[in-house]
Amino acid sequence: MKFSRRFERIIRWYPSAWRARYGEGLAALLEDTYGERPVPRGVRVSLARAGVVERAREAGVVGSATSPNDRLRAGSLLVLCGWSFFVVAGAVFAKFTEHWSLATPAAHRTLPSISDATVRGAGAIGAIVVIVAGAFAAPTVVRLVRTQGWSSIRRPVLRATLAVACVATMTTGLALWAHQLSYQQRNGGLYPYGIGVLVTGVAALVAIATVTESVITISRRLNFSRQVLRLLSSLALALTLSMSVIVTAVALWWASEAMYAPHFLGSNIGGILDNSRAMPPALVIAGLLMLVGLASATVGAARVLGGLKGA
Amino acid sequence: MTKRALANADGLVRANAPAFLILTSLASGPKHGYALAKDVEAFAGVALGPGTLYGAITRLEERRLIAATPIEERRQPYVITATGRTALASAVRDMRALADEGAARLRLRDAKPQPRPSASGAAS
Numbered sequence: 001m002k003f004s005r006r007f008e009r010i011i012r013w014y015p016s017a018w019r020a021r022y023g024e025g026l027a028a029l030l031e032d033t034y035g036e037r038p039v040p041r042g043v044r045v046s047l048a049r050a051g052v053v054e055r056a057r058e059a060g061v062v063g064s065a066t067s068p069n070d071r072l073r074a075g076s077l078l079v080l081c082g083w084s085f086f087v088v089a090g091a092v093f094a095k096f097t098e099h100w101s102l103a104t105p106a107a108h109r110t111l112p113s114i115s116d117a118t119v120r121g122a123g124a125i126g127a128i129v130v131i132v133a134g135a136f137a138a139p140t141v142v143r144l145v146r147t148q149g150w151s152s153i154r155r156p157v158l159r160a161t162l163a164v165a166c167v168a169t170m171t172t173g174l175a176l177w178a179h180q181l182s183y184q185q186r187n188g189g190l191y192p193y194g195i196g197v198l199v200t201g202v203a204a205l206v207a208i209a210t211v212t213e214s215v216i217t218i219s220r221r222l223n224f225s226r227q228v229l230r231l232l233s234s235l236a237l238a239l240t241l242s243m244s245v246i247v248t249a250v251a252l253w254w255a256s257e258a259m260y261a262p263h264f265l266g267s268n269i270g271g272i273l274d275n276s277r278a279m280p281p282a283l284v285i286a287g288l289l290m291l292v293g294l295a296s297a298t299v300g301a302a303r304v305l306g307g308l309k310g311a
Numbered sequence: 312m313t314k315r316a317l318a319n320a321d322g323l324v325r326a327n328a329p330a331f332l333i334l335t336s337l338a339s340g341p342k343h344g345y346a347l348a349k350d351v352e353a354f355a356g357v358a359l360g361p362g363t364l365y366g367a368i369t370r371l372e373e374r375r376l377i378a379a380t381p382i383e384e385r386r387q388p389y390v391i392t393a394t395g396r397t398a399l400a401s402a403v404r405d406m407r408a409l410a411d412e413g414a415a416r417l418r419l420r421d422a423k424p425q426p427r428p429s430a431s432g433a434a435s
Contacts, residue, residue, distance in 0.1 A: 029344035050362030
């Protein structure tokens with residue numbers, strides 16, 4: 001690829017294989033069209049969008065040109081991406097709902113109790129599904145390392161390990177600090193602690209994104225057997241079902257608490273996100289993350305079903 | 312023409328579909344990206360943005376409706392293939408059938424074609 005540096009950044013939105021095939025032609029078109037003038041912002045945005053679409057096509061996320069196997073793989077990865085949103089949202093939800101039963105009248109605890117237990121149960125099932133999927137994928141990863149060497153996956157593995165180590169260190173530090181604080185200080189009384197909680201939360205979010213990206217990068221290099229791919233796809237469908245159950249249970253818990261214990265929804269996280277309405281920001285954020293995750297998983301599940309049908 | 316025929320045309324039947332416009336342009340000879348964009352703008356009044364143009368070129372090449380020819384001064388020309396001609400002919404027939412149906416319903420069958428106003432479509 002020798003296209004001008006001027007257009008290099010614009011064309012970077014496209015996947016490398018596409019750039020190798022069409023990059024030169026596109027750069028020539030931009031040069032012929034705009035000459036020495038700057039490329040208009042609207043065109044840059046349009047090219048960025050087109051590049052992202054091209055990446056999604058290459059990954060098998062959209063388009064019908066990919067093989068059923070590619071669709072199964074891409075669909076399963078999309079479901080995994082969706083699950084990563086649920087990990088973050090689940091942590092926020094778990095923190096927010098601590099001691100909810102103490103604040104809820106005994107006569108109105110049945111529905112939120114069932115909902116809470118369902119969220120935890122479906123979350124545990126989801127986690128088991130991900131672990132089982134990892135176990136099924138492990139032999140293929142070992143085979144890749146044996147045939148192509150450790151260097152083939154070193155970068156993404158190191159990136160993910162570093163991200164997880166950072167978050168583990170921050171969480172450990174925060175936990176040690178928390179042990180020296182009173183209940184009030186831990187729950188909004190000490191502003192720096194609240195900031196620490198928020199920063200650790202953001203770091204966890206970044207770490208989860210990094211780990212997910214690394215898993216996607218590695219799994220795209222794996223040559224799964226048809227049998228393993230079908231198994232992973234079935235697990236992806238089960239994971240999507242778990243996520244649907246979690247969203248439904250969270251919605252029921254939320255509605256029930258808003259009706260019978262609205263004062264509880266005024267709780268806060270680390271003194272940063274707090275108010276006293278039925279739409280607490282922490283819960284809204286968790287809900288939105290879950291919806292985004294479920295949307296991603298649903299699209300993935302549809303790809304998986306399409307792949308299974310086309311197989 | 313049945314709905315199935317329309318579906319089979321794979322998006323080519325829409326007169327402003329980039330794929331249809333590109334195939335129509337290439338029907339008169341090979342062209343590279345810039346020449347294609349200018350030609351489409353001239354005969355259809357549609358300004359295809361670079362992203363749209365290359366997205367359509369990618370799909371058309373994947374479906375073997377067009378093919379790349381040797382690069383000329385960094386510019387990559389494309390040529391319509393035999394399959395592309397067949398697809399374009401099919402799309403043109405479908406469009407003609409639709410246009411005839413519309414004309415009949417509007418009782419325009421005897422009307423002479425009107426010169427095209429200075430159209431300025433946009434597809435970025």
